[in-house]
Amino acid sequence: MxxxxxxxxxxxxxxxxxxxxxxxxxxxxxxxxxxxxxxxxxxxxxxxxxxxxxxxxxxxxxxxxxxxxxxxxxxxxxxxxxxxxxxxxxxxxxxxxxxxxxxxxxxxxxxxxxxxxxxxxxxxxxxxxxxxxxxxxxxxxxxxxxAEGFIDRVGGLLIDDSRVAARRGIRRADGSVTMEDGIYSPCLPCAQNPDRPLIWQLRASEVEHDAESMDIIFRNVFFDVFGIPILYTPYFSTPDPRVRSRTGWLTPSFGSTSTLGQFIDLRYFVDIAPEQDATLRARPTGERGVLLSGEYRRRFESGRIEIDASANQSEVLEGGDEEFRGHVFAQGRYDIDENWRISGELNRTTDDTYLEDFDISDLDVLESNIQAEGFHGLNYHTAEVLSFQDLRGNVEDEPIILPWMRSSIVSEPARYFGGQLFADSELLYLRRPGEGRRSPLEGIGTFRASTDIGWRRTIYTPIGVVADVELANQASFWATQDLLDDNGQVAGETSDDTQAFLTVPRLHASARYPFVRHGETFTQVVEPIVAATIAPSFTSSDFEDIPRNDSAAPELDEISIFRPNRFAGIDRYDGGSRLTVGGRYSIDDGSGRSASILLAQSFRAEASDLFDPATGLADATSDIVGRVDASAGRWLDLNYRFRLDDETFEAKRHELTATSRLGPLGLMGRYTYLSDVAERQREELLLSGSAPLYGGWSTRGLYRIDLEADAVTTWQAGLRYTCECIVLDIAYQEQPQRDNRSILLRVSLANLGDIGFDFGFDAAENE
The missing domain is CATH 2.60.450 (lipopolysaccharide transport protein A fold)
Incomplete structure (x- = not known):
């Protein structure tokens, strides 16, 4: 039955x-x-x-x-x-x-x-x-x-998909399992040859899975790679896969560079509480002493904080005296309520080369700030304090901004005459340190108040024309301390009385009229674009009492040419009446293949001495700007941005980017050409690619060359092996202009951690 x-x-x-x-x-x-x-x-x-x-x-x-x-x-x-x-x-x-x-x-x-x-x-x-x-x-x-007992010839699948096997297993009432002659590995057997040894495994005389401490403990352990013993240790322990975090030592990494000599990175993780942890690091080096560093992280119910800091005693310059060196990177955020939040960053270092010497960061400028933000419907308010640390050397000191307050208030769309009212205002005090006065901006302090009030509307006509209209007035006031005139003398009778007021009423309108044609297999769009701006005209003399803090380097491209002000900030204003015309053509077959081109040029009544001739905006007729995009599906994408001289059609800027995905092969190339940048041309070619090889192996490479100097700046080549239980990275990088070579080897073992080897050396030492 x-x-x-x-x-x-x-x-x-x-x-x-x-x-x-x-x-x-x-x-x-x-x-x-x-x-x-x-x-x-x-x-x-x-x-x-x-x-x-x-x-x-x-x-x-x-x-x-x-x-x-x-x-x-x-x-x-x-x-x-x-x-x-x-x-x-x-x-x-x-x-x-x-x-x-x-x-x-x-x-x-x-x-x-x-x-x-x-x-x-x-x-x-x-x-x-x-x-x-x-x-x-x-x-x-x-x-x-x-609850307890024994099992013969046991195999196990843990919750992280790793596997264990043993000759005999004993289970206790507390849930702990002890296995004799055990093997542990997260690697899968080869599908074509299941009898082939695993990529790696831990082989031990005894494996204990402690349910109470949530540890997996190995005794008399061999680390096998493809069945060949590589390492031995009498004892090894790793957390149970269910453990989210655990206080203990992390896998160390090793390396050698020309700056530090040989070094080892020792890391200790501290699980303070579920919402906070810390990582303590010590890096003994052969040339720069010991680097001590640490990271602290904590999450609150309404915020978070992260701190990363380090300290060292070593020479800043070769042959100099040893001195204290260090850095601190900190950031945090706190949500006060549903409308207001406060956030901030602190990024400082003791000297210009510290971060590069110890391979902590490649940033050129460090920014520190504290900011309060308010969100009320469509309105936004913020108050911010900023300071900068420039690590490039031989450049003017970056400013300290205390404070920078901004407010943006807008009405509901289409509420007033079919459009929207807006009011943008700001209050700013900026001080640039510096006693050498290497440039007119160093050593000055500026107070600025500005309000921009207006109305804007988007109109959709029955015939298909889309028009944007903006009517506004911007009023700004500057009070500047210690501003230098053209002769290098402090402007004004005293150092505190240089003041300026500027009001800029403007009318800006743009219209576009797309013509669409649908074919049997493709769609074409022809779209003429016209933009007109009416505003007062300005010359450089109108701004002689206004320092150029935020408007130093205007850039003309296919986006900025249609704006009412082509300067990035408001310390300079691109005034006068002008007309900008352009057009866009596109074709799309609906299957991923498409192409488009945009051309634009701006016209004004007379030339402007506000712009450097190299910008393409100084003449009455601007340079021609454009953009070409083309796509042939996954196998090719092209993006070409350019600027041409309005008279000779000589190239002032080329930026061509091509990406391709030919099956598993990925390629990318970028050619950049800029004329008259910092009184020199910039011409660069960047090539990179990646391709799979066989059985989880792939390769990648990068090649960057300065065509103007006819010199290779960087080239890299690397191999990567990836599977479910290991990631192996091998890379070589060379920077000939810096006489620097480095080899990177990193091994990441699933569930156990990663170990890295970074070896750097001067190219000159090996020639």
Missing amino acids: TYRGWFLTTTVLAALALWPDTGPALADTAGGDDDGIDDRSEISSGANGTSGPPYSETAQLDTGEEEEAPEEPLLLEADDLTVDETLELVILTGSVRLAREGRIVLADRVTYNSRTEVVTATGNVVIIEESGDTYFADYAELEDGL
């Missing part, structure tokens, strides 16, 4: 524990059948006390002892159940399933011995722990409600 269903096996265990009393009842319910097979419904009837053990809850309460909490019942499912009264065995066969307290046992056959209370499972045994870890075996003996 075949039976299916779930049972409360506590009743079965209680009945078998008092076999002499319950045996006759079991025989009677069997109807005298000699096959020993009993109906499950009759066995479970002992739960109501009619044929169960002779005790009751009342009798237990009379003892005066505190009643223990009842254990969770053992649930079971099987195709067949057999009771052997002589041997006091219950035998379950055929797709047996036992479950208790989150632990599940599957097997082909399970035997329960009522005398020893031992469960024996054979045939395709699977034990699924509450944690999600799964163990496999052909034979297992379990007792104490499946």
Whole structure:
């Protein structure tokens, strides 16, 4: 007879524990059948006390002892159940399933011995722990409600998909598992050759999975690569995959550079609390002493904070005295409420070369700030304090801004005459340190207040013309201390009385009229674009009492040419009446292949001495700017931006970028040409690519050349191997202009961490 269903096996265990009393009842319910097979419904009837053990809850309460909490019942499912009264065995066969307290046992056959209370499972045994870890075996003996026992020839799949295997495994009541002659690896066997050794594995005489401390401990460990022992250690420990974070040592990294000599990075992670942690680092070096550093991170309910700092005692310049060196990078944010938040950054270092010497950062300018922001519907308000540290050397000192307050208020769209009112205002005080006065900007202080009030609207006409109209007035006031005039003298009668006021009313309108043609296989769009600006005209003399803090380097391109002010800031204003015309043409076949071109040029009544001739905006007719985009699906994307002289059509700027994906092969190339940049031309070519090789291997490379100087600035080549259990990176980089070469090797082992080797050396030392 075949039976299916779930049972409360506590009743079965209680009945078998008092076999002499319950045996006759079991025989009677069997109807005298000699096959020993009993109906499950009759066995479970002992739960109501009619044929169960002779005790009751009342009798237990009379003892005066505190009643223990009842254990969770053992649930079971099987195709067949057999009771052997002589041997006091219950035998379950055929797709047996036992479950208790989150632990599940599957097997082909399970035997329960009522005398020893031992469960024996054979045939395709699977034990699924509450944690999600799964163990496999052909034979297992379990007792104490499946809580402990041993398993022969055990294999395990942990929740992070890593695998363990052992000759024998012992499970204790606390959930810990000890395996003899164990192997651990997250690597998958080769699909084509399953018998081939794994990429890497840990092989130990004993592997202990401690459930209480959540550690996996290895004793007498060999680290094998493709079956070949590479390293040995008598003891190794790693956290259980369920551990989110744990205080302890991280994998070190090693290296050598011409600046530091040989070094080792030692890192210790401190798990302070679920919401905060820290990493402490020590880097002993051969040439620059010991670098001590640390990182602290913490999250709050409404914010976060991160701090990264370091300290060192070494020479700034070769042959100089040793002195304290260090840096601090810190950032944080706090949400005050749903409308306001405060954030800030602190980025400082002791000298210009410290970050580069210790390979901490490649930033040229460090910015520190603290900012309060408010969001109220469409309106935005902010107050900010900024300071900068320039690490480039021989450049003018960066400013200190204290404060910079801005407010942007806008009405609901289409509320006033079909458009929107806006008011943008700001208040700024800026001070540039510097006593040498190497440039007119050094050593000055500027107070600036500005308000821009206006109305704007987007109009969609019935014939398809889209027009944007803006009518506004900007009023600004400057008060500057220690401003130099053209003769290098402080402007004004005293150092505090240089003041200027400027008001700029403007009308700016643009219109575009797209013509669309739909073909059988493609769509074409021709879109003329016209923009007109009416504003007062200005000359350089109108700004002689206004320092050029935020408007030093205007850039003419296909985007800025349509703006009412081509300067980046408001310390200079591109005034006068002008007309900008342009057009865009595009074609698209709807399958990923497309092309477009945009051309534009600006015209004004007369030339302007506000712009440097190199910008292309000084003449009455501006340079021609444009952009070409083309796509041939995944295999080719082109982007070409250019600026041409309006008379000779000589190239002033070229920037061509091409990317291609030819199957798995990825290529990218960029050519950049800029004329008259800092009194010199810039011409550069950058090529990079990546390609897969075989069996998880891929290669990548980069080549950058300064065509103006006819010199290679950087070239790199590297290999990467990637699979489910390891990432191996090998890269070589050379910077000939800096006489610098470096080799990077980094190995990342799944679930164990990564280790890196960084070797740098001067090219001159090896010639």
